[in-house]
Amino acid sequence: MSSTSPTRSITPAIDHVHIELGERSYPILIGHGPSLWQQAQQHFPKGTSALIVTNTTVAPLYAQALRERLQAHYPVIHEVVLPDGEQYKDWQTLNLIFDALLGHGADRKAVLFALGGGVIGDMTGFAAASYMRGVPFVQVPTTLLAQVDSSVGGKTAINHPLGKNMIGAFYQPRLVVCDIDTLQTLPPEQLSAGLAEVIKYGPIYDMAFFAWLEQHVADLRAQQPDALRHAIRRSCEIKAAVVSADETESGLREILNFGHTFGHAIEAGMGYGAWLHGHAVAAGMVQASRLSHLLGHLPDDSFTRRLVQLLQQAGLPVQSPRIDPQRNTARYLELMRVDKKSQGGAIRYVVLKEPGKAITEKVDDATVIPLLDAIGRVTI
Amino acid sequence: MSSTSPTRSITPAIDHVHIELGERSYPILIGHGPSLWQQAQQHFPKGTSALIVTNTTVAPLYAQALRERLQAHYPVIHEVVLPDGEQYKDWQTLNLIFDALLGHGADRKAVLFALGGGVIGDMTGFAAASYMRGVPFVQVPTTLLAQVDSSVGGKTAINHPLGKNMIGAFYQPRLVVCDIDTLQTLPPEQLSAGLAEVIKYGPIYDMAFFAWLEQHVADLRAQQPDALRHAIRRSCEIKAAVVSADETESGLREILNFGHTFGHAIEAGMGYGAWLHGHAVAAGMVQASRLSHLLGHLPDDSFTRRLVQLLQQAGLPVQSPRIDPQRNTARYLELMRVDKKSQGGAIRYVVLKEPGKAITEKVDDATVIPLLDAIGRVTI
Numbered sequence: 157m158s159s160t161s162p163t164r165s166i167t168p169a170i171d172h173v174h175i176e177l178g179e180r181s182y183p184i185l186i187g188h189g190p191s192l193w194q195q196a197q198q199h200f201p202k203g204t205s206a207l208i209v210t211n212t213t214v215a216p217l218y219a220q221a222l223r224e225r226l227q228a229h230y231p232v233i234h235e236v237v238l239p240d241g242e243q244y245k246d247w248q249t250l251n252l253i254f255d256a257l258l259g260h261g262a263d264r265k266a267v268l269f270a271l272g273g274g275v276i277g278d279m280t281g282f283a284a285a286s287y288m289r290g291v292p293f294v295q296v297p298t299t300l301l302a303q304v305d306s307s308v309g310g311k312t313a314i315n316h317p318l319g320k321n322m323i324g325a326f327y328q329p330r331l332v333v334c335d336i337d338t339l340q341t342l343p344p345e346q347l348s349a350g351l352a353e354v355i356k357y358g359p360i361y362d363m364a365f366f367a368w369l370e371q372h373v374a375d376l377r378a379q380q381p382d383a384l385r386h387a388i389r390r391s392c393e394i395k396a397a398v399v400s401a402d403e404t405e406s407g408l409r410e411i412l413n414f415g416h417t418f419g420h421a422i423e424a425g426m427g428y429g430a431w432l433h434g435h436a437v438a439a440g441m442v443q444a445s446r447l448s449h450l451l452g453h454l455p456d457d458s459f460t461r462r463l464v465q466l467l468q469q470a471g472l473p474v475q476s477p478r479i480d481p482q483r484n485t486a487r488y489l490e491l492m493r494v495d496k497k498s499q500g501g502a503i504r505y506v507v508l509k510e511p512g513k514a515i516t517e518k519v520d521d522a523t524v525i526p527l528l529d530a531i532g533r534v535t536i
Numbered sequence: 537m538s539s540t541s542p543t544r545s546i547t548p549a550i551d552h553v554h555i556e557l558g559e560r561s562y563p564i565l566i567g568h569g570p571s572l573w574q575q576a577q578q579h580f581p582k583g584t585s586a587l588i589v590t591n592t593t594v595a596p597l598y599a600q601a602l603r604e605r606l607q608a609h610y611p612v613i614h615e616v617v618l619p620d621g622e623q624y625k626d627w628q629t630l631n632l633i634f635d636a637l638l639g640h641g642a643d644r645k646a647v648l649f650a651l652g653g654g655v656i657g658d659m660t661g662f663a664a665a666s667y668m669r670g671v672p673f674v675q676v677p678t679t680l681l682a683q684v685d686s687s688v689g690g691k692t693a694i695n696h697p698l699g700k701n702m703i704g705a706f707y708q709p710r711l712v713v714c715d716i717d718t719l720q721t722l723p724p725e726q727l728s729a730g731l732a733e734v735i736k737y738g739p740i741y742d743m744a745f746f747a748w749l750e751q752h753v754a755d756l757r758a759q760q761p762d763a764l765r766h767a768i769r770r771s772c773e774i775k776a777a778v779v780s781a782d783e784t785e786s787g788l789r790e791i792l793n794f795g796h797t798f799g800h801a802i803e804a805g806m807g808y809g810a811w812l813h814g815h816a817v818a819a820g821m822v823q824a825s826r827l828s829h830l831l832g833h834l835p836d837d838s839f840t841r842r843l844v845q846l847l848q849q850a851g852l853p854v855q856s857p858r859i860d861p862q863r864n865t866a867r868y869l870e871l872m873r874v875d876k877k878s879q880g881g882a883i884r885y886v887v888l889k890e891p892g893k894a895i896t897e898k899v900d901d902a903t904v905i906p907l908l909d910a911i912g913r914v915t916i
Binding site: 247251254255258259285286287288289290311312313316318319322323324325326 | 627631634635638639665666667668669670691692693696698699702703704705706
């Protein structure tokens with residue numbers, strides 16, 4: 157796919173990405189200020205009531221403003237404030253949304269608004285998918301990670317005590333509104349964590365975007381609006397192109413998990429919450445890039461070095477941590493096998509055929525072991 | 537839609553209804569004995585494991601036989617036995633299915649088999665829709681009601697303390713196997729309750745089928761296999777024709793609720809469980825037929841009299857009960873308004889434009905009140 161000229165794309169105040177999924181198509185609007193919301197309102201689903209679903213962190217910051225923006229469109233607006241955190245992404249918390257809907261007598265013309273990060277988006281989406289077998293919902297992601305990743309693709313879920321995201325639905329929002337003003341309250345490490353997923357889209361799909369990121373990474377960390385808008389738009393476009401071709405995750409979509417097999421092992425191995433997801437993915441992408449070289453796809457380590465430099469400039473870790481003092485390599489392999497649900501045999505990784513093009517490939521442990529053995533011993 | 541000749545349809549040993557829903561199409565097979573299951577096996581979804589979901593009543597009767605029929609097709613077969621009854625159609629019981637799947641390490645290639653009545657079908661379907669965002673499932677309905685009604689249409693759900701079927705999904709099975717041998721253990725009143733939904737398909741869609749039922753109602757109650765097979769097949773065909781045209785219940789599908797607005801009021805008014813659903817629908821259809829006459833669609837009460845006679849021959853009640861000693865009419869109206877989620881104004885009923893053709897129509901309370909006032913005072 158060809159790159160987009162940053163000059164052209166930065167000109168308009170509001171960016172618009174169309175997610176083409178037939179009758180389930182929807183727009184993503186990216187921008188800030190009154191003009192963003194004027195456009196957004198034109199896409200609000202019709203309904204007899206609205207329910208804002210948010211959490212205790214986001215509610216005091218943005219719930220009132222959203223409520224005012226909904227007022228002209230829905231006769232009744234309610235709000236449910238969930239506890240904040242991945243540990244609440246469970247049935248009990250989901251049920252608070254159903255309790256609110258039923259308590260307010262909401263019918264099938266209720267519209268849900270997910271105001272928050274990925275957890276709020278996932279839970280609100282699954283509630284919308286299931287309430288009376290499906291009501292419309294709108295994503296208003298307030299973290300960079302949610303804006304570039306979890307609000308596109310229609311994956312909704314809650315966790316089960318025996319596994320993450322085990323219970324859910326493929327269910328598309330009617331509209332996604334990425335208001336970059338909401339990023340101003342995001343802690344810097346969370347902004348960096350979001351940048352990891354932004355950077356990911358370069359090696360898997362679009363090296364011109366990667367080059368643009370190399371030039372603008374400082375602007376992004378400084379929250380320069382035009383730069384943010386372009387980065388979010390291009391990320392959504394790439395994710396959309398991949399997801400449109402594979403809505404229910406049969407194959408192609410796997411390339412979006414570049415760096416995630418190593419990353420998930422880091423998250424699980426360090427104990428959930430110790431490493432931010434985006435940080436683990438950053439270190440994981442470095443490993444996946446090295447593996448691509450070991451497999452003979454990349455001729456040398458020049459791309460890995462570019463990747464390391466950009467990740468560092470984005471404030472992200474590039475070294476994988478030791479997750480077990482005695483048997484670090486074996487533990488990584490165990491966790492990666494669990495992540496991939498491989499019963500045995502070679503694990504399937506997302507690797508780079510070349511910079512800008514990812515593929516999946518089964519790789520023998522013997523090829524991966526040297527990378528894992530080097531953890532904690534090699535400096536970059 | 538034209539009727540089907542009973543002579544032609546009774547000839548083959550196994551009936552086959554194709555539910556056309558594009559890539560979500562699936563077959564319903566109706567019959568009994570080894571030949572039914574030989575055909576069914578050709579349609580089993582491929583998978584790495586199977587989970588039979590059943591209940592404490594059905595498990596001792598049919599679980600072992602189903603397990604044997606699956607053995608050649610799935611390397612691993614597990615079973616989860618749920619408590620029996622509508623009161624268990626909740627999240628807690630649903631979670632037993634997820635616990636079983638995750639406890640056995642089931643992946644996205646697990647196949648669920650719903651072995652039981654409507655509650656088992658609804659819960660297994662919703663579990664299949666939600667587990668890892670969707671795994672295949674097969675319906676093996678063991679009640680007449682489930683065979684002719686709940687196993688066709690893709691509606692799955694659980695109850696919430698504040699409302700029935702409030703949380704669910706539209707999700708299609710890959711195959712429905714109606715084994716009429718399983719009806720032999722069904723209590724006679726349950727068989728009659730299933731016949732209420734069978735009879736319903738006549739007035740709403742196909743009066744030739746109604747005439748066939750008038751001739752064969754005794755055979756059906758005696759469980760004559762060819763008669764059962766034809767009744768189930770024609771019921772599924774009609775439901776399929778209606779559902780195919782309106783998969784997610786936007787309008788046309790409402791005609792399937794003929795008799796249900798009155799019927800739901802009876803069920804709720806008498807206390808859930810006091811009247812079987814099919815019994816309440818039978819009495820409700822009589823009211824809906826009378827209402828069609830009051831609205832001027834039916835020229836006289838001759839069709840209502842035919843309907844009453846057939847329902848009685850099927851062992852079904854035709855008189856609506858008084859649900860409130862003091863204010864019976866007002867209570868009916870209240871409950872029908874709740875059922876239809878009408879905030880106020882006229883309630884929408886399914887009525888007969890003519891025998892064999894149903895429509896929905898808003899009807900002023902003033903028109904309905906004489907029918908309700910007559911309850912307990914008029915004998916048929």
